[in-house]
Amino acid sequence: MPGAVRLRDCEILEKIMKRQAEDKRLYGAISMAPAITLLPWGLLTRKRTTGHPAFFGKLPTFWAVKTNIQISGELTTSRGPGTSFQFALSLAEQLFGETTAKSIEEFLLLRDGYQNPKNKEFNSIDWSLDHTPRVLIPVANGSEAVELVSIADVLRRAKVDVTVSSVERSLRITAFQGTKIITDKLIGEAAESSYDLIILPGGHTGSERLQKSKILKKLLREQHESGRIYGATNSSSTVLHKHGLLKEKRTTVYPSESDEPMNQQMIEGAEVVIDGNVITSLGLATVTKFSLAIVSKLFGHARARSVSEGLVHEYPRQ
Structure with missing residues (x-):
């Protein structure tokens, strides 16, 4: 208001x-x-x-x-x-x-079967924590603004401690479609802390730039080795794939011929896929569902439903 x-x-x-x-x-x-x-x-x-x-x-x-x-x-x-x-x-x-x-x-993935999404979960584990969850969202020039803003907004509504970090030399990035965004920290400063969850937003150019960040690569590998949660939306799933972080993990399939095919098992028809400590999404119009799935895993359905109501977003019955 x-x-x-x-x-x-x-x-x-x-x-x-x-x-x-x-x-x-x-x-x-x-x-x-x-x-x-x-x-x-x-x-x-x-x-x-x-x-x-x-x-x-x-x-x-x-x-x-x-x-x-x-x-x-x-x-x-x-x-x-x-x-x-x-x-x-x-x-x-x-x-x-x-x-x-x-x-x-x-x-935006609002047509051709994506109106009624399906969330899939495999190898379910408990994501709940005894402290306020800390989430890192690394971004770059060309990242998908719709995704990074939506994810940060939904998680902050759920009382998650969110840090949006630039892998560029400046705090300001130019997202896809030219949207200017001021991030919280540069990736070097962000790397001084640990996070319960690292999420990579999509955007083809942004994903390529995220992949080139040595600091982010180190953070992601540490996240994987420690068994902490990580995920990606849209084309950024390829970043996880190329860093070897999706082995034997099920993921969503981003419906774009321009994306390089990945070798792991991909779930057709799913907008959000959770496999153990990894979560992926088609991105764009599905990121609200992706973010609410994270809220649900961290805090339970009640908080996710409460956040959903504030957004005027229909939350699935459980």
Whole structure:
């Protein structure tokens, strides 16, 4: 909510948004922003609107709609982080047409059988700890922003101590699609500590750069030798494979012909695969499920479900 409040209090943004509405150009808001930001600006008048369930009661009663996506003229609203992909795709379709939106949808793994995910677990072991879990997320130029931000966000909501570390010479990286991200530490400093879990986010270029990091390679091997948990999403599974860390481990299959095939057993149709102390995911639109699977293994289903509700993401019944 603090973010939506700060947006509401920005007079320049208010002028921009009001001009956008007056000119009948597209505008939108997600999660708490429809109620906290757009409503005080008078931009929901006679508009069908949805928003985060916790703030749904603040929306104009007659015009409030309990749907993931609501388009009302130039206004598009959505419920929360768990519906953000649908929200973005809706805007893409309005801007560029259905064909473009479907192409993006397929790239994000939201189509062709990935709507109803299957999580698979083999050789189950206990991941619970007697202390706050410490997680390292190494990133590089070209890493997939959707994945690294989503994983860090979900785990932090679950009260995990997360460190995002750059393998570049700068704390700032340029992620896939040009998104600028400021990390917490350089990999050299991060390597001075140990972690309960190391997760590699995907992104083809980012994965290649992660693979070249000697410090990260050493960290991953130590993680493997000590029996601690590690994993990867998307194309970064190849990093683990090339470092010899997936021997006799089952993993997901990333559906891209450009990815080098791996020799270990890969599970078709699974979005998230856990094999002992290793977890992998297809990435992109599946990273929320991947992150919640980690939360569930560390803390149990109750906390994972609680985090899921805050995200407005459907958590599978157990």
